[in-house]
Amino acid sequence: MFVVIFRAKVRSTDSEYTQVAARMRELALGQFGCLEFTAVTEGQDEIALSYWPSEEHIRAWKSHAEHVLAQQLGRERWYESYVVQVAEITREYKSRL
Secondary structure, rough: EEEEEEEEEEEEOOOOHHHHHHHHHHHHHHHOOOOOEEEEEOOEEEEEEEEEEOOOHHHHHHHHHHHHHHHHHHHHHHHEEEEEEEOOOOOOOOOOO
């Protein structure tokens, strides 16, 4: 399993941002094999974690036309800066509390 870590400094958001973010989440989970997607924002910092079964799934998602457009809008309007990291998860532990 792989995780994509997206960290951004938010410049500004608007109603279109909210709609695009919801659509991207829907596509990733519904059509591209994303296993889990979690995003949090605190002040100007946004972090999104998405979990994927393979790098091929991630590459297909990255190059999808709607996602490419969303990336462009992010660079032009919503994000001051961002970093994307892809990592393989080799071990996982769970606990019931």
